[in-house]
Amino acid sequence: MIIDLSMPVNEQTVVFPGDAKPVFEQAGTLETVGFVDHVIHINNHLGTHMDAPGHMLGKDKLLSEYSVDRFVCQATCIDARGKDLLTADLLSDVELKPGEAILFYTGAGDNYTQQSYASDYPKIDLGLANLLVKKGIKMVGVDMISFDHDEPYPIHKALLDNDVLLIENLINLKAVVGKRFRLHALPIKLDLHAAPARVVAEL
Numbered sequence: 001m002i003i004d005l006s007m008p009v010n011e012q013t014v015v016f017p018g019d020a021k022p023v024f025e026q027a028g029t030l031e032t033v034g035f036v037d038h039v040i041h042i043n044n045h046l047g048t049h050m051d052a053p054g055h056m057l058g059k060d061k062l063l064s065e066y067s068v069d070r071f072v073c074q075a076t077c078i079d080a081r082g083k084d085l086l087t088a089d090l091l092s093d094v095e096l097k098p099g100e101a102i103l104f105y106t107g108a109g110d111n112y113t114q115q116s117y118a119s120d121y122p123k124i125d126l127g128l129a130n131l132l133v134k135k136g137i138k139m140v141g142v143d144m145i146s147f148d149h150d151e152p153y154p155i156h157k158a159l160l161d162n163d164v165l166l167i168e169n170l171i172n173l174k175a176v177v178g179k180r181f182r183l184h185a186l187p188i189k190l191d192l193h194a195a196p197a198r199v200v201a202e203l
């Protein structure tokens with residue numbers, strides 16, 4: 001079974017505070033040119049997307065330069081509902097293998113269509129980020145608009161500085177919470193440090 005963990009992208013998709021709102025502008029119409037197409041203006045962190053180290057740390061490597069092997073691996077989704085702060089003890093009963101991915105289901109993503117989604121989400125403790133690095137986790141995903149709330153973005157930096165790729169704005173994690181599955185998190189091959197991604201779980 002394949003489960004879609006990706007957010008729909010449209011002009012109503014909730015953006016990170018301060019980011020430009022998405023605009024879809026119709027270019028061609030059947031009447032004018034015989035086909036329908038659009039010019040889309042979106043932040044590259046809109047909707048379900050992946051962050052690479054250059055997003056925060058001034059590193060040169062582009063997301064498009066990663067091998068696609070990096071985007072497909074075994075994953076576990078941890079139940080992190082009902083918490084204001086996600087801490088390292090969430091991992092105490094979880095078998096973590098180097099090279100795998102971890103997703104955290106906080107419940108924030110259940111309200112992804114509401115404006116409150118942009119601000120109503122838990123914080124992540126630095127101890128949890130450091131433990132994920134120590135365990136050799138290579139991708140971390142959340143059903144939240146960001147891994148941090150504001151500057152200096154310590155959680156992003158702790159993970160990205162160790163080449164852990166980040167996935168933000170996941171949805172439907174309720175369908176995979178507590179499970180192990182194969183994660184396919186494929187960003188568009190943009191020559192940038194982040195890109196929208198189609199993310200699915202294969203159970």
Ligand SMILES: [Zn+2]
Pocket residue numbers: 045049050051168194
């Ligand atoms: Zn991002």
